[in-house]
Amino acid sequence: MQPWRKYGAVVTEAAHFLPERIVTNADVSQLVDTTDEWILERTGIKERRFLDEDKPTSYMAIHAARSLLDKSGIDPLTIDLVIVATVTPDMVFPATACIVQAAIGAENAWAFDLSAACSGFVYSLVTASQFIHSGAHRRVMVIGADKMSSILDMTDRNTCVLFGDGAGGVILDRCENSSIGLVDFLHRADGSDKSSLNVLGGGSLNPASHESVDQGLHFVRQDGRSVFKFAVSKMAEVSVELLDRNGLTGRDLKLFIPHQANLRIIDAAAERMKLPQEKVLVNIDRFANTTAATIPIALSQAFDEKRFQHEDLLLMTGVGAGLTWGSALFRWGENCG
Numbered sequence: 551m552q553p554w555r556k557y558g559a560v561v562t563e564a565a566h567f568l569p570e571r572i573v574t575n576a577d578v579s580q581l582v583d584t585t586d587e588w589i590l591e592r593t594g595i596k597e598r599r600f601l602d603e604d605k606p607t608s609y610m611a612i613h614a615a616r617s618l619l620d621k622s623g624i625d626p627l628t629i630d631l632v633i634v635a636t637v638t639p640d641m642v643f644p645a646t647a648c649i650v651q652a653a654i655g656a657e658n659a660w661a662f663d664l665s666a667a668c669s670g671f672v673y674s675l676v677t678a679s680q681f682i683h684s685g686a687h688r689r690v691m692v693i694g695a696d697k698m699s700s701i702l703d704m705t706d707r708n709t710c711v712l713f714g715d716g717a718g719g720v721i722l723d724r725c726e727n728s729s730i731g732l733v734d735f736l737h738r739a740d741g742s743d744k745s746s747l748n749v750l751g752g753g754s755l756n757p758a759s760h761e762s763v764d765q766g767l768h769f770v771r772q773d774g775r776s777v778f779k780f781a782v783s784k785m786a787e788v789s790v791e792l793l794d795r796n797g798l799t800g801r802d803l804k805l806f807i808p809h810q811a812n813l814r815i816i817d818a819a820a821e822r823m824k825l826p827q828e829k830v831l832v833n834i835d836r837f838a839n840t841t842a843a844t845i846p847i848a849l850s851q852a853f854d855e856k857r858f859q860h861e862d863l864l865l866m867t868g869v870g871a872g873l874t875w876g877s878a879l880f881r882w883g884e885n886c887g
């Protein structure tokens with residue numbers, strides 16, 4: 551037992567929100583030179599959801615947050631902290647987390663955004679857990695939300711076929727039993743590679759200007775091949791290392807909830823852990839890569855389907871821009887909070 555853990559940090563509710571508008575591979579192939587077969591074979595994606603152009607990321611985050619409150623019946627005044635993981639905040643500031651905090655009436659909570667791209671949710675979940683482990687907080691809301699359609703160049707087939715919009719989140723509660731909830735985590739970053747996946751414009755390096763927009767610097771750009779290689783090796787490596795150091799193997803897991811960037815990346819990680827298909831959550835076919843939202847959406851779906859029970863082990867692993875990657879091992883707990 552790690553000395554930093556006084557209390558257990560337990561997920562007691564999960565919820566998600568997906569926009570209604572379905573954009574199929576056939577729809578995308580009207581815009582760029584691609585085909586349904588190519589996208590499906592190379593990525594596993596069949597369709598994605600796009601939010602209406604006039605609605606921001608907070609629209610989805612607030613829906614997910616309200617759904618968390620409705621499903622759990624908790625009083626928003628009992629929330630101590632709201633964290634929103636996103637790379638598509640409504641604006642540079644204030645933080646999207648503050649917009650969510652106000653919308654749900656979490657008047658006693660402080661709030662901030664966390665930027666770690668596709669690792670944003672696992673980074674946030676582990677950050678939130680520390681406040682609960684230490685006894686500083688009793689209840690934290692963690693949301694992952696991204697409106698990737700707002701930063702996609704719909705003329706760039708290297709990126710526009712891969713992403714979608716969505717939001718998901720959890721309520722993390724204090725549990726007197728410190729062996730339940732977050733068991734261990736392993737997070738990494740390598741800031742030396744800024745070029746393989748980024749949005750270069752709109753920050754202090756390249757403030758928005760006519761030139762920056764003309765050059766398309768406000769769009770996602772990526773070197774798909776190098777990101778793919780990185781993700782294949784890191785998703786498996788960090789997952790196996792975390793299991794190893796806890797004396798576990800894939801056999802001990804009830805579910806593996808990986809970031810949904812490419813089905814081939816997920817399959818490679820599952821193979822390294824010798825996980826059968828039924829232990830691996832995959833929804834990339836319907837929602838594509840929703841960045842910080844992929845893991846909480848998948849977790850919420852599994853939660854609703856009651857796919858795990860008290861004391862089951864879950865592994866969530868994210869990989870993304872930064873470069874960032876990380877894995878969080880949870881022992882599912884009931885009767886806490």
Ligand SMILES: CC(C)(COP(=O)(O)OP(=O)(O)OC[C@H]1O[C@@H](n2cnc3c(N)ncnc32)[C@H](O)[C@@H]1OP(=O)(O)O)[C@@H](O)C(=O)NCCC(=O)NCCS
Pocket residue numbers: 583584585588589592593668707708711712747772774775776777778781811812839869870871
């Ligand atoms: C983007 C990705 C799907 C491309 O798949 P790939 O098998 O690596 O394909 P390649 O990049 O080797 O490209 C193969 C060919 O397909 C072409 N191609 C790329 N995108 C295409 C598309 N949407 N439709 C059709 N052809 C496409 C390429 O131009 C290339 O053509 P060429 O051989 O004539 O040069 C894959 O690299 C990937 O998933 N990368 C990681 C992306 C990611 O996860 N990003 C977020 C990180 S969290």
